[in-house]
Amino acid sequence: MDVLLFIIGSITPYIAFFVLILGLIYRVARWLSIPVPIRFPVAPAPITYTGVLKRMSIDLFAFGSLIKGNKKLWLGGYAFHIALAVTLISHIINVYFHNLWEVIGYGWYEAVLYSGFFFLAALSFLLVRRIVLPNVRYISKISDYLILILLFAIVFLGVYMRSFGLVDVSSVSNYMYSLLTFNPIPPPSNIWFLTHYVLAQILFIYVPFSKVSHLIGWMLSTTRNMRNITRWRRHVNPWDYPVEVLTWEEYYEKFKDELESIGPGGERR
Amino acid sequence: MKIDTTLPARKYKLYATWKRDMETMNLPFPRDWSHTDFKLPQNWREIALKKMDEVVNKFRSVKLFLDICVKCGACTDKCPFFLGTLDPNNMPVARQDLFRSVYKRYFTLTGKIFRGLVGAEELTEETVELWYTYFYQCSQCRRCSVFCPYGIDTAEIMIAAREVLTAIGLSPRSLTEAIAKCETIGNHMGIPPAALLSAVEFAEEEIKEETGISIKVPINKKGAEVLYIPPSADFFGGPHWGTLKGVIKMFHQIGLDYTISTYASEGGNFGTWLGYEHMKKINRKIVEEARRLGVKWILGGECGHMWRVIHAFMDTMNGPLDFLEEPVSPITGTKFKHAASTKTVHICEFTADLIKNGKLKLNPDANNQYIVTYHDSCNPARVLGLIEEPRYILKNVCRNYVELDPNVNREKTICCCAGGGLLADETIELRLKAIRPKIEAIKRTGANFLACICAVDKAAFTEYAEHYKLPITVGGVHELVGNAIVLD
Numbered sequence: 139m140d141v142l143l144f145i146i147g148s149i150t151p152y153i154a155f156f157v158l159i160l161g162l163i164y165r166v167a168r169w170l171s172i173p174v175p176i177r178f179p180v181a182p183a184p185i186t187y188t189g190v191l192k193r194m195s196i197d198l199f200a201f202g203s204l205i206k207g208n209k210k211l212w213l214g215g216y217a218f219h220i221a222l223a224v225t226l227i228s229h230i231i232n233v234y235f236h237n238l239w240e241v242i243g244y245g246w247y248e249a250v251l252y253s254g255f256f257f258l259a260a261l262s263f264l265l266v267r268r269i270v271l272p273n274v275r276y277i278s279k280i281s282d283y284l285i286l287i288l289l290f291a292i293v294f295l296g297v298y299m300r301s302f303g304l305v306d307v308s309s310v311s312n313y314m315y316s317l318l319t320f321n322p323i324p325p326p327s328n329i330w331f332l333t334h335y336v337l338a339q340i341l342f343i344y345v346p347f348s349k350v351s352h353l354i355g356w357m358l359s360t361t362r363n364m365r366n367i368t369r370w371r372r373h374v375n376p377w378d379y380p381v382e383v384l385t386w387e388e389y390y391e392k393f394k395d396e397l398e399s400i401g402p403g404g405e406r407r
Numbered sequence: 408m409k410i411d412t413t414l415p416a417r418k419y420k421l422y423a424t425w426k427r428d429m430e431t432m433n434l435p436f437p438r439d440w441s442h443t444d445f446k447l448p449q450n451w452r453e454i455a456l457k458k459m460d461e462v463v464n465k466f467r468s469v470k471l472f473l474d475i476c477v478k479c480g481a482c483t484d485k486c487p488f489f490l491g492t493l494d495p496n497n498m499p500v501a502r503q504d505l506f507r508s509v510y511k512r513y514f515t516l517t518g519k520i521f522r523g524l525v526g527a528e529e530l531t532e533e534t535v536e537l538w539y540t541y542f543y544q545c546s547q548c549r550r551c552s553v554f555c556p557y558g559i560d561t562a563e564i565m566i567a568a569r570e571v572l573t574a575i576g577l578s579p580r581s582l583t584e585a586i587a588k589c590e591t592i593g594n595h596m597g598i599p600p601a602a603l604l605s606a607v608e609f610a611e612e613e614i615k616e617e618t619g620i621s622i623k624v625p626i627n628k629k630g631a632e633v634l635y636i637p638p639s640a641d642f643f644g645g646p647h648w649g650t651l652k653g654v655i656k657m658f659h660q661i662g663l664d665y666t667i668s669t670y671a672s673e674g675g676n677f678g679t680w681l682g683y684e685h686m687k688k689i690n691r692k693i694v695e696e697a698r699r700l701g702v703k704w705i706l707g708g709e710c711g712h713m714w715r716v717i718h719a720f721m722d723t724m725n726g727p728l729d730f731l732e733e734p735v736s737p738i739t740g741t742k743f744k745h746a747a748s749t750k751t752v753h754i755c756e757f758t759a760d761l762i763k764n765g766k767l768k769l770n771p772d773a774n775n776q777y778i779v780t781y782h783d784s785c786n787p788a789r790v791l792g793l794i795e796e797p798r799y800i801l802k803n804v805c806r807n808y809v810e811l812d813p814n815v816n817r818e819k820t821i822c823c824c825a826g827g828g829l830l831a832d833e834t835i836e837l838r839l840k841a842i843r844p845k846i847e848a849i850k851r852t853g854a855n856f857l858a859c860i861c862a863v864d865k866a867a868f869t870e871y872a873e874h875y876k877l878p879i880t881v882g883g884v885h886e887l888v889g890n891a892i893v894l895d
Contacts, residue, residue: 165474172467178719180552180560181792182818185745197556206819207554208481215479215556273408274480276495277504279526281517282478347517348525352557355475360468361549361558366792369749372722377465381688384590386699389670396601397627397669404600404669406626 147325154339161346183366221257254297416494421579436576491840499551548785548822581831594639594673628666637708638862646865653889671696674713711861774805780854783820784861825867
């Protein structure tokens with residue numbers, strides 16, 4: 139047990155964290171290493187950087203493209219991402235800046251619990267939708283269900299622990315602090331916490347290798363982040379290659395009589 | 408949303424390229440084959456995977472789009488080919504998945520390890536059959552991309568995927584026949600110079616009969632100020648004919664110093680739908696002709712995918728066009744700054760500017776027999792963002808103008824379903840199903856004239872109107888301009 143505790147408390151957290159960070163860096167570097175041979179934004183597209191910033195901000199903060207076509211999915215997806223953001227932020231505050239709650243107000247600390255319920259509801263919606271709607275079921279792979287189930291399990295355990303006071307936040311906090319100093323103390327040996335914690339580590343490792351990498355990838359989407367200025371500023375394709383075409387001279391030889399019937403040298407003025 | 412898992416659209420396949428066209432175009436593996444018997448080369452899998460590796464490392468968008476799709480399903484009910492057939496493989500994400508699953512299997516870590524669990528699949532002959540079927544049921548209209556939270560564009564994935572199909576010797580006749588003609592004769596229709604002259608003379612005669620005015624259209628004229636490039640369909644007649652006449656009348660009224668070309672008599676570019684090389688080849692002739700004739704700038708006619716190429720690719724693949732001058736309208740003095748580098752202006756931009764400056768003598772009553780509605784073609788709307796200009800022109804040349812349902816209009820337009828190489832007789836059943844929502848929308852407006860700025864639209868909607876018994880005339884925006892032009 140102690141060995142296991144040591145591994146999931148002192149070794150795998152570092153692995154998970156560095157796989158997440160380095161994995162995402164690798165992913166982005168890999169995308170960036172591939173050229174953008176054509177400027178091909180989806181119009182109507184802005185012609186200024188400010189316009190692009192606006193367009194992408196609407197996509198980031200309001201899921202602007204999604205709401206155009208599917209209001210229900212927008213609601214579910216938006217609720218999910220908001221709950222995710224609230225959860226991540228409150229975890230950081232809880233663990234590393236616990237005193238901040240005094241500034242923010244403990245009312246908010248209480249409210250975060252309810253955001254957990256909200257989170258579970260949004261996840262359930264996404265999962266049920268994936269199972270029930272024939273079109274979405276058709277495009278779903280096993281991994282698409284698993285990621286939702288994984289998230290659901292993590293959030294459920296978190297909410298469960300909080301609701302029944304099964305874990306001492308300050309001991310978790312102390313442990314997490316010790317990770318920062320690379321001198322980890324054993325984690326609280328609480329089965330609820332440890333399960334929650336291990337699943338979260340699995341999630342961290344999964345992110346860079348999966349569709350969850352959309353969290354950064356969306357920024358590189360060339361149909362959204364490019365300006366519609368292709369006729370105004372030349373875009374260069376680094377792998378462009380020459381082609382051979384039928385020249386005017388060859389064409390003229392081929393159709394000499396016909397062209398001369400139009401006029402001398404094929405010209406009609 | 409209902410789906411039909413019997414894959415009802417699987418039976419719609421474009422016919423195979425002729426062997427002789429494959430030879431003309433230097434396509435890989437020229438042979439006699441058919442859409443039911445591919446006769447794939449021995450090492451096809453190896454070639455396909457090599458090409459796949461190449462394309463995902465050539466287009467950042469393609470790799471990114473294959474990687475980040477979260478399968479949310481927002482695009483599923485946005486593709487007209489899905490709405491018309493309920494075939495799940497016509498949902499944009501499922502169409503991409505046919506390619507993505509193979510990409511995952513051979514080029515991603517998770518796919519190599521977890522296989523089916525993450526949707527990775529082997530590349531089999533059946534996969535290729537599905538590829539050839541469904542990759543050529545996409546008109547590359549980009550409607551799905553509008554609604555995707557990350558802007559994932561099926562069109563770009565299809566561009567890459569079709570390169571892979573071409574590499575193993577699979578491409579449809581509907582594209583290659585036209586491309587081969589374009590590369591050897593000068594245009595998709597295969598109109599040789601003398602026939603083009605006859606068409607122009609015929610248009611001149613008709614204008615003379617109608618207005619009493621004699622016009623002589625310059626052809627291959629060196630030193631003209633502007634090179635006018637229409638799609639070759641305009642010389643062919645049918646729903647395109649009015650546009651050619653309209654443009655000729657307009658140019659005459661404003662006294663534009665222009666020329667058309669027989670060598671670059673094709674604005675359209677079927678190469679766009681096959682791959683980079685042939686797109687570049689076809690487009691190259693426009694650039695070379697502008698150089699040879701010594702014109703100042705280029706004016707492009709009413710054509711959709713031609714404008715995809717000119718707007719988004721021409722300067723990149725065949726530029727810089729620094730031997731031309733920054734376009735300035737000789738009539739109004741307007742500088743077309745947005746075309747400063749490509750030096751190519753869209754006819755609707757040009758005409759809208761003329762109208763705005765009061766330089767056209769128009770009688771909108773000439774179109775009083777029409778209730779006009781406008782169909783946004785996919786390329787002008789979603790590649791150029793050319794949405795207001797045609798509407799501005801229409802409102803000035805006719806009295807009765809109505810808009811289509813906003814759900815299938817402007818950037819949300821449902822395309823003509825005949826682009827991307829689908830304009831072929833063998834797909835008519837499929838296209839008629841796909842176009843239905845658009846036809847219903849047109850019906851609801853009560854219009855009797857459908858104005859388009861794309862040759863494929865005009866050809867396709869004429870067919871559709873006939874089938875759906877829609878009492879509507881299909882024609883170009885500049886056909887209506889031509890009607891309203893007062894010549895004296």
